[in-house]
Amino acid sequence: MLLAPYGGPPDRAEDRSGYAAGMSWTRPTYRLVDGERIDGAWCHVWTKSYAGYHPADLFVYADGAIRCVGEMDLHGLRERLRSGAIALSDPERRAPAPTREGPRWSARYPEPLTDEGFVGEAQDEIESLNGRPTSSDRCREAIRRYVQEPTEDNRQGVRAAYLTIPAHRRVYVLGDMDRQDIPLRKLVTDLGEPVGGDGPIATAEMHREVLEYFQAADRGVERSREQYGMLYADDSQETGIPAITSNERVNPPNEPPERLDLFVLRNEFPAPFLYRGRRYPTVLHGYWALAAADRSDHDHIRDAATVREAHEAGGRVPLRPEWVLVRTAVMAALLRAKFTQHPGLAEVLLSTGDARIGYTGISESPHWTDRGPREGRNWVGRLLELTRAELLADRAGL
Structure with a gap:
């Protein structure tokens, strides 16, 4: 199933509604610990000093260490965000008041970036650096299980996985530039409840339509694989030897x-x-x-x-x-x-x-x-x- 994002969220910028779209993480970077290379990623944040706030680099590493004017872990990052020692944008700059247009259930823009959402984003970066599934990967895997066996338990599994994704990143999980995560919002809404709190009432027919959407995506991916297999028939099908x-x-x-x-x-x-x-x-x-x-x-x-x-x-x-x-x-x-x-x-x-x-x-x-x-x-x-x-x-x- 083709559920990987088309390039992920934009850089740290405001969308048209004034809502932050997410942080821009950059690789590669690393640090050495007892001669061992620990891979990492970094992004820009704002840190507080006696002279006010100024831009700084925040690094996260595969072993869970986080560095930004000192060393911390995810708990320490959460505390520094709470205290204002680290901020996700310049607190001294007055930002335009965010506005939303249209119903919430069908919105095609990300949720606002929050401190807790950023902690979740940093945790996903650590998982990725270790080659482990991120919250988005786990959600896509739950979707695959549901498509293979569309039971209520598996639907609830999709719901639980979807809700673990940092809210500002959920619109990117399906990689659908037209519908964003609207199919998922429909699927994770229990029968009889309004989608997104202000949308249509979720019905069994709505859930069947979402299932057909995912099944059609599966068929499209399979056709793409066959096409690429023909076009790239001269490429090795075996895992290559690591670079030397x-x-x-x-x-x-x-x-x-x-x-x-x-x-x-x-x-x-x-x-x-x-x-x-x-x-x-x-x-x-x-x-x-x-x-x-x-x-x-x-x-x-x-x-x-x-x-x-x-x-x-x-x-x-x-x-x-x-x-x-x-x-x-x-x-x-x-x-x-x-x-x-x-x-x-x-x-x-x-x-x-x-x-x-x-x-x-x-x-x-x-x-x-x-x-x-x-x-x-x-x-x-x-x-x-x-x-x-x-x-x-x-x-x-x-």
Whole structure:
């Protein structure tokens, strides 16, 4: 059943009625505890000081810790909100009085954001960081049970799960941009009671219509899955291997170690190979030698005693005028030569399966390295994945 929200609630902004739509949580962030990474998320709030209120970052972490001008847990967050030490908007700014238009039962805007609702939102973030179901996930699971077996007990299960969702987030639980959570409001209303307090009286026929709505959504999801299965038939159906990171080493050896590991993926790994009739000690030697505009500079870089000397020499000499335009293709060719001429190294690369390869470091330019979401294009990592695919294709005779 397609019940996931289309992108979730908007950022921390007022809707047209003046009601807060919810907080905007941002990831990734983390903290280290005894060397262990604890993932987290953060959002903006307002904190009180002697000079008044000012914006601050509030962090929540997978272990339940919350930080915002000090450390607390969910209970502590609730208390600080109650005391006014933390506020969800600037208390010193006069906000327009919220107004509602039309009946409450059919409203298509969120409930106002309250302190208790924000605590529930923070708790959902903690659940999500741990890979556990959020209140919205539990509600969608209750809906699935009801659709499979539409009994009164299961309907009450949907009601209980729906009411645990922070009120300002309920309109997003179905991901229906047209009807929001109106079908759920109808379903969770007991027979003979007005929907939302001011709507039509809930009847058995109304509940049957809601059940048909969910069943139609199920059929639509199944059709979508069949369509995607056809369009993406060339994608792996198996769970992929987790991403791996190839980290730079400060003092790489000049000779290959006895035991091969993922260090073989590095451009500074000592693995002499032939490329266009010339022998290069490492990929970095070859890359910077070929970048040089002058033949004598090429030979000097190629014959450098260490990777560092080759790199520094290449960075000081005039480069080919077209180098920026061709360098990615040259790097691909050098990696191909390295791994096809060293079967042992190829086996290590192939052992990474379909894992995404992140190639980190500060000695090579951001064009080649993975430096997080804001910098770095990770082209060496991408080309290693391409070389891996070419090795497999060659084995398969393709």
